[in-house]
């Protein structure tokens with residue numbers, strides 16, 4: 001007797017494994033529905049509550065929330081008085097927002113090459129890039145791995161520079177046991193859905209004092225200051241950067257889970273290291289991230305492909321992984337090679353370490369809902385693809 005036509009003839013394919021995916025619980029979804037029914041949708045009590053909770057998280061420092069991480073950095077630069085004629089030192093290996101905000105306030109980005117191990121700005125090269133026009137440094141904690149804060153602030157203090165920490169990826173990371181955000185100068189977080197906690201779109205800025213808070217609130221909403229029932233004044237040109245209560249409610253459901261999410265990410269990262277230890281994988285000389293289990297929040301797990309040994313491009317590796325049902329990403333192309341930055345005079349060869357790493361870096365799936373089986377599947381697929389395409 002033949003099998004019914006509907007009988008499976010092959011093992012069903014595993015579901016597509018995306019590079020990342022947020023974890024939103026039912027309690028948060030109900031909470032959002034309550035906000036939607038409440039009649040107050042835009043910035044209101046939920047925004048205030050999220051700001052208070054974030055401030056607690058950041059050791060009591062003032063925190064304000066905004067509708068993106070990008071605008072928090074632009075506003076921090078304005079608060080620091082950075083503008084036309086000034087230079088800001090940053091890394092070429094970041095999301096382009098990091099340097100676009102420097103251009104947005106009218107200043108000039110000065111890129112300093114990266115450390116090939118941490119993939120963060122190489123602090124040993126920063127002092128050589130400082131000129132009389134330098135006003136600030138924007139370090140980026142790539143993949144959540146913190147830039148050395150002791151060394152960073154020693155340089156900033158010595159040269160009287162402000163710091164805007166681009167901590168978009170490092171919410172929940174720590175430096176010497178102190179949470180990122182709980183110390184330092186300006187600290188900027190992003191709550192984009194790819195980040196370790198989300199408000200859908202959104203961000204937060206940790207500030208130093210009430211004067212900065214007052215000005216940040218003005219830049220957040222058209223520069224408006226209200227007094228009494230009918231008073232209104234506008235002294236600075238602000239933008240439209242306020243977060244909605246709907247978004248803030250998502251963040252209030254996420255924040256209490258940050259340690260749990262990051263513990264899961266850490267466990268998965270350990271599994272990646274263990275799987276890449278297998279002899280077949282070791283023979284490929286992939287460059288793994290630093291084996292850090294104290295300071296990073298494991299926002300991403302990125303490998304650098306051995307470009308000299310491969311007979312296929314990174315795009316082909318990504319395409320084959322995609323065919324195998326695995327999503328990957330590139331974080332990031334080197335910023336100074338984009339047309340906007342070339343027009344400012346940056347060119348190939350200016351930042352050779354970043355250029356090499358950016359050509360071959362690949363972000364593998366990592367998010368709290370993944371399983372150890374998913375990790376094995378990714379490492380098997382990647383190892384197999386690379387082995388089949390090694391140059392002889």
Ligand SMILES: *Cc1c(COP(=O)(O)O)cnc(C)c1O
Nearest residue numbers: 068069070095097168190191192
């Ligand atoms: C996500 C991110 C940003 C921008 O955050 P948005 O919330 O998308 O504006 C800036 N810098 C880095 C390093 C990021 O990863």
